[in-house]
Amino acid sequence: MMRQMELVETVRGYDPEADEDLINKAYVFAMRAHGAQKRASGDPYISHPLEVAGILTRYRVDSQSIVTALLHDTLEDTLATREEITGLFGDEVARLVDGVTKLSKVELVSDETQQAENFRKLLLAMSDDIRVLMVKLADRLHNMRTIGYLKPDKRRRIAQETMEIYAPLAERVGLNEIKDELQDLSFQVLEPDAYDTVMGRLQKLRAHAGDLIQRMKTELAQKLFAAGLSAEVTGREKRPFSIWRKLEQKKISFEQLADVFGFRVIVTDPADCYRALGAIHRAYPMVPGEFDDYISTPKRNNYQSIHTVVIGPERMRTEIQIRSREMHERAEYGLAAHWRYKTGGKGHDLQTQKEERWLKELLEILNDAASFREFLEHTKLNMYADQVFCFTPKGRLIQLPQGATPIDFAYAVHTDLGNTCVGAKVNGQIKALHTILRNGDQVEILTSSEQTPPASWESVAVTGKARAAIRRTLRQKTRAEHLSVGKRLLRTTFAGAGRRFREKDLGKALLTLGFGSIDDLYTAIGEGVVAPRDVLAEIYPAEKKRRRRTKRKADAAREGALPIRGLQPGVAVHFSDCCHPLPGDRIVGIAHQGRGIHIHVIDCGSLELVQDMPERWLDTSWTGDTEDEQLYVGRIEAEMVNRPGMLSRTTAVIAQHDGNIVFLRMTKSQSDFAVLTLDIEVRDVRHLNDIIAALRHEPGIDRVERPRS
Known part of the structure; x- marks a missing residue:
């Protein structure tokens, strides 16, 4: 184990001007703070920060880094506070120690999520001062050297994290000796038989x-x-x-x-x-x-x-x-x-780390990722990638992973260039955006201010930066569309109920429905997560009573009052979700043991599954005695041009024809088209057909039909 005096002498050996008093004071503070704490090996805990500091002397780091190494576990594992460290060692050391402190007390969903969250916080700290990473890598190296004292399952988890995160990070900042040792130690834990061989x-x-x-x-x-x-x-x-x-x-x-x-x-x-x-x-x-x-x-x-x-x-x-x-x-x-x-x-330059492009890219991915899992996926892609080297028309060198495309190239130059990319010239020739780039290619990106990245790009892009930026843009675009649709659906619902719509009244429903803002509520309605009638009922309590009456009426219908011939009284009846039968459709009943009768449209694709079971078929038909107030849910699928405003126009047409959308989801989305699935409350099949006919006449809507399976 390294001793205090040995550490000081080593630092003074490469830096005669090192602050010896500060290092000694840090050692004493850490020794007292950790007190009688022991490592899993049984060694006094102070041995760990001393060894971490010793590892860093190999790289001739400054006194502040050595002091940080000695103090790096005091905030987490002892009663020491940041205020104490600031008072004794200054703001710079306190900031570094705070950056290195392990933030593992938060309970997270899974080990992978915890890994991503810890790595996210590490990157944020690194963006302020790269010395945080140097101390963290030295800390991880000594922990790996003593990993044999831990339980097997914990050893494997730490070794896997080291192999996937810390070893690539060490390589990226050029600490190859640390990278090599981390990989060997992890390899010994993860593949012991292979290591021994x-x-x-x-x-x-x-x-x-x-x-x-x-x-x-x-x-x-x-x-x-x-x-x-x-x-x-x-x-x-x-x-x-x-x-x-x-x-x-x-x-x-x-x-x-x-x-x-x-x-x-x-x-x-x-x-x-x-x-x-x-x-x-x-x-x-x-x-x-x-x-x-x-x-x-x-x-x-x-x-x-x-x-x-x-x-x-x-x-x-x-x-x-x-x-x-x-x-x-x-x-x-x-x-x-x-x-x-x-x-x-x-000779140290604290701005150097800000010039490291790979660190900037990781931070951009951090800002763009929707979840820790997505962030971890992209950062691993970014760190493990082998390189190809391409050039801009002005000769700027762009480093990309193997398999990268012009889309990756555009985002590597600038996010805005990627978002507006419409084409690319590779070595002077127009090439498809999915073209695989090779070493030495000169790439010119063609742009349009009208372009936004389509969802299909995510499967083409290779770099974490490009995929994260595409997802972020798509989320923003989809949210804007859902917000617009949700607002229109809510206004239509209020108008259909004869109720006055005022946006300021929606504040009453936010707390009950669990939303932080009116825009979040609109978006949830547009996504189909919240029904517009639920919001209406929160604003106007009388609507709750009306809905309860409607529910009782529907329940009574399920008990045998449905306007359908051929059913026995008391048998449970269900309208199948695969074809959504409506009054006016030719229908058939299929018996399911223990689950009642399921009503299908006669040409429903699901009927092929029971075509060899005639004993389960019931001859049913609508009586024609449906009431004007009774509403049924019909489903349609609409394929349309993928451009801004199409969602709003679609919902407007449905509202104009007295249809009430109760569910909406975008099932497919490509660069040039999108497919929507909509569930609409209508009176009968004629009512739904009127809506379908109106939609088919709308410019930009190419196909509207009722799905049959």
């Missing part, structure tokens, strides 16, 4: 190879020296998880995996990187398809290096990475490089 094979390989890495390093260094290059060459064995992932992806055995060893060549400047590449390719055959130039096209976290695989020293397939010293610093320390101390003073 890989480790067993590695041990046998080490025993057989002996000093193979040293011999290969020497030969490679000699080749570079002969080419006139001054280079530092290091060798390493691939990590267990990296080996297992490659075995899984390529579906090969361990014996077929040749590049178990990797080497890194560090030279002075970028020009030397390409000279070193030439020297290596002249000396050793290159393996086709195994070359990546991340210097000319850096990764999203600004990682730069050349990767190549050759048949190297001792005829072994060998991976070699070539980079300059500056690139190596950035690859080793990532964003932490901005907190490292250089000659002449501190």
Whole structure:
């Protein structure tokens, strides 16, 4: 376990100006705050924050980050308050500690929801200061190192979260050493048999190879020296998880995996990187398809290096990475490089994290997502994606995941560009929006101010940013349409009941019906969640009595007073929801044991299921004695052009013909058309046919019919 003095000496070693008193004061405060608390391992709790701080010294972070690491669990696990921390250590440290504090006390629906919520809060804290993430990653790394003391189910949950969230985050900010260790530790918990197998094979390989890495390093260094290059060459064995992932992806055995060893060549400047590449390719055959130039096209976290695989020293397939010293610093320390101390003073730049595009994109997804589950889905897509590199007509580089389309490209440039996209030119040629983009494509987005993203785009888009923005726009559009329809339905219902409609009166119904605003109520009516007559009854209590009388009348009808011939008294009768029979339809009764008689229209598609059971069929018909006040529910399906205002026009036509909509739902929605299902209270089939005929004459409505199954 790291000791207090060892920690202070390490920090002073890379930063002679570090605030030693502040670090010591933080240690004493944390030790007293945690008191007699123990870790699951039985160690004093203070050992954990000390180890977290020790991990961070590897990245030469500033004193505030070290102090934050020492205090990071005090707000959650002790009686310490933010006010105390502010008073003793200042606003900056208090803000960092508050950002790192685990917010797991809120009871959430599921582990996945909790994971998404914690990650959401972490991103919000990161958007203020990236050091929050650095402390959090160090915290997670030490927790993973000691995970063996936890119960198996908890170990698996934490390891899964680490693999899916924290390891990709570490990679995105360039903390590759932390990323590798997090993946290996998670792999050991999630796939213990596979881990043991890989480790067993590695041990046998080490025993057989002996000093193979040293011999290969020497030969490679000699080749570079002969080419006139001054280079530092290091060798390493691939990590267990990296080996297992490659075995899984390529579906090969361990014996077929040749590049178990990797080497890194560090030279002075970028020009030397390409000279070193030439020297290596002249000396050793290159393996086709195994070359990546991340210097000319850096990764999203600004990682730069050349990767190549050759048949190297001792005829072994060998991976070699070539980079300059500056690139190596950035690859080793990532964003932490901005907190490292250089000659002449501190070199950290708190604005750097705001320039990281991937973080901005995650925050945009956070704002657009409708639920934690949706947010987690999109962030995982955003972090795990492999890269392709495309260019705008002005030469701006846009990084996208494999399989991305011009839709993803448009949203990557700007959300407004995506929302108004109508087409794309790829390398000067008009291409479909579902075209898969490739490395080096130049993409020009064509736009129209009249365009809004259709629902079909969500299945085409690949990036989390694009899919979240499309969903958000569609939600806003759908809500506006439902609000307009709900308002019209409510006005029509009031008018039909002979009641005065005043919007200010709706406030009386909000509390009872459970809505926060009148617009929310309108939207719920338009969605079919709330019946307009329920609102009418809340405003005018006398309507409740009238509705009760109507219900009693309907109940009496169900007891045998229905105007239908061929039924036995006392038998339960149901109008089938599959075809919604109305007075005037040719009908048939189907007997269901224990569930009474179900009335269907004679051409209902559901009747095919009982066509071989004639004993269940009853010859029924309407008597023609229906009362004028009796209303029945008929269902229609309308296909129309998908443009603003069509919903309002549809409901207006129905209202003009004395129809009362009791249910409305959009069952399909594409870029050019939409399909609505509507349940309408009518007197009989003739009344419904009049409404259908009127709708068919409306411009923009292509098809109106009664569904038959």
